Amino acid sequence: MQAIDWTDIHKKYKGLWVGLKDDEETVVASGKSIDEVMKKAEEKGYPKPILYKVPVKLTYFVGSIK
Numbered sequence: 001m002q003a004i005d006w007t008d009i010h011k012k013y014k015g016l017w018v019g020l021k022d023d024e025e026t027v028v029a030s031g032k033s034i035d036e037v038m039k040k041a042e043e044k045g046y047p048k049p050i051l052y053k054v055p056v057k058l059t060y061f062v063g064s065i066k
Contacts, residue, residue: 006054015056019049 004024012027019029019041028049029040041049 010054010058013054016054018052018054019046020052021046021049024050 006025009018009025009027013030016030016032017034017037018027019037020026021028028044028046029037031037031040034051037049037051041047
């Protein structure tokens, strides 16, 4: 599995909810609430986007899964 770089998403959508395509990189809708994102995504033909709350501040975590 390859890591996904959401740096550009963070810069543009900081503090907002986003709805992503199944590729986990393409933003189809954004807004201040889940309801707003869902409505916009459905209007664009994406009834089940992946929802993600973009943090205001980026923090880093380095670890492993046992």
